[in-house]
Amino acid sequence: MKAIVNVFLKEGVLDPQGKAVHHALASLNFNDVKDVRIGKQIILELTANDKTRAEAEVKEMCETLLANTVIEDYSIEIA
Amino acid sequence: MKVAILRFPGTNCEFDTQYAFEKLGHTCELVWHEETALPEGIDLVVVPGGFSYGDYLRSGSIARFSPIMQAVKIYAEKGGKVLGICNGFQILTEAGLLPGALKRNENLHFISKHQTLCVVSNDNAFLNQCSKGEVLNIPIAHADGNYYIDEAGLKKLEENGQILLRYCDEKGNWLNVNGSVSYIAGICNETKNVFGLMPHPERALESILGSQDGIKMLKGFEA
Numbered sequence: 443m444k445a446i447v448n449v450f451l452k453e454g455v456l457d458p459q460g461k462a463v464h465h466a467l468a469s470l471n472f473n474d475v476k477d478v479r480i481g482k483q484i485i486l487e488l489t490a491n492d493k494t495r496a497e498a499e500v501k502e503m504c505e506t507l508l509a510n511t512v513i514e515d516y517s518i519e520i521a
Numbered sequence: 522m523k524v525a526i527l528r529f530p531g532t533n534c535e536f537d538t539q540y541a542f543e544k545l546g547h548t549c550e551l552v553w554h555e556e557t558a559l560p561e562g563i564d565l566v567v568v569p570g571g572f573s574y575g576d577y578l579r580s581g582s583i584a585r586f587s588p589i590m591q592a593v594k595i596y597a598e599k600g601g602k603v604l605g606i607c608n609g610f611q612i613l614t615e616a617g618l619l620p621g622a623l624k625r626n627e628n629l630h631f632i633s634k635h636q637t638l639c640v641v642s643n644d645n646a647f648l649n650q651c652s653k654g655e656v657l658n659i660p661i662a663h664a665d666g667n668y669y670i671d672e673a674g675l676k677k678l679e680e681n682g683q684i685l686l687r688y689c690d691e692k693g694n695w696l697n698v699n700g701s702v703s704y705i706a707g708i709c710n711e712t713k714n715v716f717g718l719m720p721h722p723e724r725a726l727e728s729i730l731g732s733q734d735g736i737k738m739l740k741g742f743e744a
Binding site: 451455456458459462507508510512513 | 578579582583586614615621622624625626627628629667669670700
């Protein structure tokens, strides 16, 4: 089983990397971009077979280590 | 005074920190991150600067789970004094010993230069040798120094006198250096025994190297 975790800065927390990339896109004449947010994707290979249990465990991993919930939000996708 | 200085894989300011406290006449003991206890009879724990665990995932995020940090948490909860410099500040926020978090600098650059700072609060065990509003010249060297805290948290910091230092120009006017909320360069916890700052006072001890303002900062712990 695989878990795909996406970690992004929270809405309202300024994302300096996203802003820089947005500027770079604009300077390349990609003018239809309203906003850019940059985050990271963490892919976990799990030994568990139970989807619900895996989800709960990955949530705990996010809260403990994978995301800093002061500034970041995360989403979990179990595949 | 006896000072414990922590070392993680990737720490690189431990010897500068040791030099600084020894110059002030104190004894230092370097403590490896795998230790489960702090040395006996210490007066201060310093979490020095560097790139613990290569800054992987987030600066300070992995160091905070090391065995020695569990001992530091207990030490701080009992009222022991802890100072985090640069990466040490990042570790202390990740460990929840200090509020807020440190993000990538607004301009995405690693900023390494002398920077003027304004003393905001001095009624604490750290900056008691400095006067309020005093402008200090201390080097900064960081990529992730952009301090973030939400509005409610900022209000609490202001009300409790937990903002220690703000970035400013030479005249003391607050200055945006790295995008930090409210120009914050250093803070302390509510009980004022845990301190964190991005600038490096241990690099400002000799005027020939640009400034000796770091001395009066570190001397505060002697009182």
